[in-house]
Amino acid sequence: MPAHSTDPLLHPEVRQASILAYGAGFVASTVFMAIALVITLGRVLPYLGLLAAISALAMLALLAQVVLLFRLDLSETQLWKTVSLALVIPLFVLSIGLTGWMFHTLYPRTMLHFMAVQGSGSMM
Amino acid sequence: MSLVHLQGSWTPWLGRLTLSVILYHNGIVDGAFVFAAVTGIVILGVITYYRKWGYLIREWITSLDHKKIGVMYILIGLVMMFRGFIDALMIRTQQMMADGPDSPGHLQALHGYLPPYHFDQIYSSHGTIMILFAVTPILVGLMNLIVPLQIGARDMAFPYLNAVSLWLTAAGAGLVMASLFIGDFSHAGWIGLIPLTELPYSPGVGVDYWMWAIQIGSVGTTLGTVNLIATIVKMRAPGMTWFRMPIFTWTALSTNIIGLTAFPVLGVALALLGCDRYLGTHFYTAGLGGNLMLFTDLFWIWGHPEVYFLVLPAFGIISEIIPTFSERPLFGYITMVAATFAIAGISWSVWLHHFFTMGAGPDVNGFFSVATMLVGIPTGVKVFNWAFTLYRGRLRFDTPMLWAVGAVFLLLVGGLTGMMLAIPPINYTIHNSVFVVAHFHCMVLVVAFSIFGAIAYWFPKVFGFRLDEHNGKRVFACFSLGTFLVFAAMFALGFMGMTRRLDYLADPHWKPLLIVEEIGVFFYCVACYYFFRMLHVSIRDRAKNRVGADAWGTGRSPEWIARSPVPFYNFAATPHFNALDEAAWRRGQGLSDVAPRDYEPIATPKNTIAPPLIGALAFGFGFGMVWRIWWMAGLSLIAIIGVVILRSFATETEHVISAEQIRSMETTGSSVGIVTDHISPPVAEAEAFL
Ligand code: HEM
């Protein structure tokens, strides 16, 4: 391996860094997450509305981090990282999707609340 | 402080810590304490007496050399494995003694010799230690050691990060050990049975120890996965194309992709539990909007991939050992790579088979049942590939080969019983019975067998001499006999209805089989004895067992072209690769002994005290959180950030060895391996920085 004797400050990733973007990324993601916390604690929205709202806020926080903090794009320096992030999406869909499906079939069988709604409750 | 209701006292300076948590009135714990304290004092005393502190700190603790880090990982893992083994011995003995209403009680126990509260801590620590602090670190250590050698690299992509990972793992292991003497460990199983882990049901510090130890250790493991992936993708020497990569490196790549994607889920699952326990939230509580099934779900989203994180490198090890001792190339290299990635991919969609009985609908259980059984196909491909490699090979049964072949047999038993468990109607009858325990022990023993095989196989590469074969074979024989006795009996007990995690067993008919298991454990003890004797004899007779670059004479993959013991710079000149199985190719071409004509300067990373410091501070942070000593946790965290920032100002992080120095070290054949009695050059240079 060649000696890494070059100045680390010349590294392309380091060249991309900017205090402004870091600050903005930090503030933006903190704000989005704080809003999510507040509306969860406040219980102002109905169940589905709350779910939609915090999902949207999570997406925004993620975007703020991807764009402002990590500065991911399709340039040569960042391509590998962008691709790695994209590759995680199937896992995301898989784990959250299957979990959702599982709970969807689990609640009617195990949760008293749903048993009351559905009348007879357990099928097993 | 008032966010959650804490039992017992709390003071700002000491948190929940009081003198009474240290002083027990339990013979077993006192015994363990005395044993550990005496051992510790003896070890520290010996180091001091022989004035080895400087050596240890200079050559090992501050080292960034991937081989030394690998060896330290393996040492930590072996020590923890020994501790986990003592736990197992205690569990088995308690169950044998506490069978039937007439079984006598000793010490403070009604039956057997361990009261339930203590027994529960022992099986919880056994599982946590064996999976997360024994087998995982050993495998990570092996990958650290071998992967750079196999791809012709000088070190890992990020040597400093590598050391940070090691010391975070050490901090986690340290927390588990500390719980033995200061407070308790969790009694809620290695999987953290929910809602038992919630504060109202586990008001002590046990669950906190479990949670923070895993959390800190797994940050280390996650950082390690990034490092290994980057190393494999970016650091391959010229000619090392993707499809010339040795199988062990392929399995390392797939395993670390699994680790990188799965460990964060564990981190989140535990962090939410932490929110419940520290901030009074209701993620997993039974009421107030909490959902306790969510913990089980999240835990296994990590947990199942984790078991493949363990087994894939083991498959890689088997795939390295079998060709070497069959004197043939591995059968079906491409299918082996494909099977590795198929297993890794499928491992993400099977986790629900750990809770078929929770009550999800038949479609869901059916889906996960089929997905689970699909894993059998690529696993079967691997087994056939190994069988075809053995077929008509010129077989030699040196110790590594014995372990590898033993592992394949265990894989069959574990895999087939896994298939049984994957069928929901069967699972409903044997879930949470010791049949499950026997299944996964066969599987994790595949890993353990491979580890012992790997240690025997690669030891000469790292240290320059072989382990003693005579005692090594005895370790194998006793270990295998113990495995057979314990787990054959355990499968039978599972069918007889014995459930997991029992401190008292109601059915006296189980007694004979429990005694068989205890006899099996006795053979494990004998295996331990021979293991230590093997180390002793090997080191004593090392001059007799010296080896050259190709320690077994029939090595195939590239690590066998490096000198044994591997010099700290790995390869005197950057190797160029010409074929899959480079060492075998060079042997075939008569190029094994060719020395490079020209040497170039080599840069190696300088030592630094930062990683062990970060590890120590992480321990302080974890300890502070466990005992709710906020100032301690806070200061440690700030100090960690400070150390990281300070270190980023270090500019002279590399030490360059001139071409002449390399030439002289290569031509005089002087020992520049990892155990030397003189100060190795990168260290001598770095002294100023310490
Ligand atoms: C052919 C592949 C495999 C199949 C079909 C399989 C199937 C299963 C099933 C269905 C269970 C759940 C049993 C229950 O709790 O009712 C289980 C548990 C388990 N398996 Fe496997 N398994 C396989 C491979 C492995 C491997 C490779 C490992 C580890 C190296 C492993 C480790 C475990 C562990 C640790 C548990 C239980 C954890 C616990 O509840 O404490 N399995 N397996």
Ligand SMILES: [Cu+2]
């Ligand atoms: Cu599983």
